Amino acid sequence: AAKDAGRNCTRFFSQELSAAAERRRQLEQALRRALDEEQFVLHYQAQVNAAGEPEVMEALLRWNSPERGLVPPGEFIPVLEDSGLIIETTRWVFRQACRQARQWREQGHQLRIAVNLSPLDFRQADLAGSLLAILAEEDTPAELLELEITESALLEADEHVQQTLTRLKTAGLPLLLDDFGTGYASLTYLQRFPFDGIKIDREFVAGLPDSEHSVALVRGILTMAAHLGLHVVAEGVENERQAAFLRLNNCPSLQGYHYARPLAAEECLLAGVIPPTPALLLPLDG
Numbered sequence: 001a002a003k004d005a006g007r008n009c010t011r012f013f014s015q016e017l018s019a020a021a022e023r024r025r026q027l028e029q030a031l032r033r034a035l036d037e038e039q040f041v042l043h044y045q046a047q048v049n050a051a052g053e054p055e056v057m058e059a060l061l062r063w064n065s066p067e068r069g070l071v072p073p074g075e076f077i078p079v080l081e082d083s084g085l086i087i088e089t090t091r092w093v094f095r096q097a098c099r100q101a102r103q104w105r106e107q108g109h110q111l112r113i114a115v116n117l118s119p120l121d122f123r124q125a126d127l128a129g130s131l132l133a134i135l136a137e138e139d140t141p142a143e144l145l146e147l148e149i150t151e152s153a154l155l156e157a158d159e160h161v162q163q164t165l166t167r168l169k170t171a172g173l174p175l176l177l178d179d180f181g182t183g184y185a186s187l188t189y190l191q192r193f194p195f196d197g198i199k200i201d202r203e204f205v206a207g208l209p210d211s212e213h214s215v216a217l218v219r220g221i222l223t224m225a226a227h228l229g230l231h232v233v234a235e236g237v238e239n240e241r242q243a244a245f246l247r248l249n250n251c252p253s254l255q256g257y258h259y260a261r262p263l264a265a266e267e268c269l270l271a272g273v274i275p276p277t278p279a280l281l282l283p284l285d286g
């Protein structure tokens with residue numbers, strides 16, 4: 001009887017497993033369709049300077065699923081990565097970002113768009129070539145875009161990654177190290193790769209200004225970055241006390257719900273996150 005129970009148990013588990021595998025397969029298929037039928041949308045979150053003016057808008061991917069509603073990236077990016085669909089998705093994101101950056105520029109807004117790369121994007125033979133081809137096809141100057149790369153992309157810190165990053169930077173795309181401080185070898189990455197700036201992870205910002213530990217870490221990071229000539233963005237700024245501390249310590253760029261949530265491009269204008277351009281306010285004189 002014990003043996004039978006064991007067998008039933010095994011059957012139960014394998015049914016559970018195959019149900020999970022089946023859900024996963026369906027999710028993958030739905031994501032394939034999402035790509036083909038353009039169900040993805042980009043929301044944009046402002047990075048502001050010390051005067052509170054937006055300078056960079058970070059593109060953050062959402063899936064507008066007919067069945068599931070608006071799905072956040074944490075729920076589907078891992079699946080895109082496992083299935084290899086991430087490579088095509090990144091190209092889509094980058095192309096949309098090019099078009100949006102051009103449109104804002106044509107409307108007179110001085111904004112760049114930051115695009116997040118996945119570690120898996122570096123597995124393709126020619127990531128740099130594919131992104132530079134899109135810039136050319138969309139007739140978009142590289143200076144309107146920048147790239148955010150998480151430390152996990154650099155774990156495979158080999159020649160290939162090094163060459164890819166150098167080529168992108170040489171083409172005029174600024175490179176930012178995302179979630180700085182949460183990886184295994186943040187300082188090694190700064191030493192080895194040609195970054196233009198870092199984004200301090202919101203984990204460190206969250207403790208400001210009350211935690212002595214966070215204060216020391218953030219001050220240390222800002223001092224180091226200044227010595228290295230690196231730009232700094234503080235992520236996850238949620239209140240004025242954090243913002244005041246960061247401004248007082250000369251953090252050049254701030255991002256977080258305190259300033260703006262990620263919004264669709266039109267909403268950024270409607271909500272006033274992107275101010276109306278002076279050119280559009282001037283009276284027309286013939």
Ligand code: C2E
Nearest residue numbers: 060061072073074093116117118236237238256257258262
């Ligand atoms: P990330 O690049 O570090 O983006 C910051 C995340 O923090 C975003 O979540 C943003 O909405 C959220 N956030 C911003 N300000 C605050 C704040 O003040 N408080 C808190 N608690 N959170 C804040 P989101 O949009 O869910 O994106 C999560 C992650 O998904 C991103 O982290 C990025 O790693 C990834 N991701 C998003 N879009 C893309 C994409 O197009 N491609 C790739 N490869 N990854 C993406």
Ligand code: MG
Nearest residue numbers: 058116148178
């Ligand atoms: Mg990012």
Ligand code: MG
Nearest residue numbers: 178179199235
């Ligand atoms: Mg980040």
Ligand code: MG
Nearest residue numbers: 179201202235
């Ligand atoms: Mg983060």
